[in-house]
Amino acid sequence: MKNIVIGSGPAGRLGSLELGKLGEEVTLIEKNHIAGTCLNEGCMVICALTDITKFIETNNTFNNHGFIKSQLDISYEKIVEKITETQKKLRKLNESENKSVGNNIIYGEAKINESHVEVNGESLNWDNLLIATGARSFIPDIPGSEYGLTNQDILKIDKIPEKLNIIGGGIIAVEVANIYSTLGSEVNIIARSKALKEIDNDTKDYIFKHAIPKINLIEDTNVIKCDKNKVITDKNEELEGIPFFATGRTPNSEIVKDIVELNSDNTIKVNEMMETSKDNIYAAGDVTGGYQLTPVARMEGMTAARNMANYPNKISYRAIPQTLSLNTEVSFVEDEKNNCSNEDIANIGIPGIAGPGMFWDILNGKTGYTKISFDKKQNKIKKINSISPSSVSDVAYLSYLMRIDSPLDKYGDFLEIHPSTDANYKIIKNMWL
Structure with a gap:
């Protein structure tokens, strides 16, 4: 065939x-x-x-x-x-x-x-x-859009921009903003509505206050015109910097x-x-x-x-783990099929996990943030937002438990490798079971 x-x-x-x-x-x-x-x-x-x-x-x-x-x-x-x-x-x-x-x-x-x-x-x-x-990349139909860069141009830029206006508030926009801000650019993120709508509000606040504090976030604002080295918003602001579209x-x-x-x-x-x-x-x-x-x-x-090939199977999109690649990784997942009521939800927040890669940040107070929502009645995870170097592996492991409908009491035999999946140990074994 x-x-x-x-x-x-x-x-x-x-x-x-x-x-x-x-x-x-x-x-x-x-x-x-x-x-x-x-x-x-x-x-x-x-x-x-x-x-x-x-x-x-x-x-x-x-x-x-x-x-x-x-x-x-x-x-x-x-x-x-x-x-x-x-x-x-x-x-x-x-x-x-x-x-x-x-x-x-x-x-x-x-x-x-x-x-x-x-x-x-x-x-x-x-x-x-x-x-x-x-x-x-989607390019909005606005005057001067031809001056805008996209992710397709990142390897065509010949030097680090002095100033950059990133148009869009999603994950790609924030990842690109983090890169060029760390490399020395002055960066604005201009979001049409709210930035990082995929992420829990507490986690979003931590990101912009602690993980990428040098980035200037401008929300509820539209860019109505671009030039080679500036953008103009619907609030009559002229912002200097190369336009960069991360608009879907x-x-x-x-x-x-x-x-x-x-x-x-x-x-x-x-x-x-x-x-x-x-x-x-x-x-x-x-x-x-x-x-x-x-x-x-x-x-x-x-x-x-x-x-x-005539091997019938169906796809499932339950509890898809995602990540935001910053200097400290941000990972998140939600089980949309767990339709428990608000009364059955319990939240556990850990302001910092001094796990792998975090030892030298303890002195700065930048040890990450993790928030997990539980279904108390079924004893299952509903949602996770985590900021730590190990969050990628932690959330991947935990999202698997969500997909197989595993109750948390079956997690008691999990043995972490220190220091790597310590966040799993602290969140699940010490704080819930």
Whole structure:
């Protein structure tokens, strides 16, 4: 059976890899670079730069304590060069991985009709088709928007901007703000409504007061015009600095807009088996909307692949853990399917966890923050917001308990590795059980 996968980001790459492992005939078509937005202009770029800003902040902490004296000489040009070099190595690894299961990879722009795909002048028939074409940065229709940068331009900037106006208040906006603020830019975040609406208010307050205090947050404000080095808001403010748009994503669904049904936001409409409105056409990843996260895209791609190979399965979006990559990680998760009443909710807040990576911040009073909401009646976790170097692994572990509906008394045998998952021990074993 012939399977064609269009797009090699997390959804398409993992989907095609899964099909190959299942013994299916697969052709993977990629327009630009393998691994999609994540590796080439998204999360991996953000993580690489945040690794550097974490080092800068640690260096500053040690200097302030007085036991190390050092002055950093930062070359943004060299940082970009080394990120690009690493990307090339990872692309080769990702390509080799897919070819190792017998998959054919074609680089070129695909065009689709109801019976075949055209690429590089060649016509390819398919039995099953997976659309995993991702999404691109949304640019608002305002005067001067052509002057604005997006995440796609981060590796094209030749030097650290002196001043930066980040338009948008979501996770990407805050991550980019943290990077350039730590590198020395004066940064404004301009949010149309409220920033970080995905995160608990107490956690948000901690982030802007303690984790990124140098960033100027401007909420309930629209940018109505951009220039090369300034923006103008609907409050008649002129803010100096390069405009940077972090205003959401637009799905790359044009390739099938006349073939399958789209949602009102132009994302591809799919069911829980990742099937579209057209038989034997599937879609996965950012092009379908929803959680625009690499692990979710992988999960969707693999779900689609298994169904394409006649191994029926359905996807579940219960308790999806997320993170905000700052110099101290912020992670959060909520079990939306736990519909307990407010009377059954108990909140436990820990103002600081001096766990892994936090020892030298105790003197600064910056040891993080964790808040967990429990369903008292069912003895289960409802929601977690955590700020600590170990929050990524902590929340991933705890979100698994939420997904399998595990009561907290089954957590008593958990044995942490010190110092790593101490937060789990303190929150669950010492404070609840």
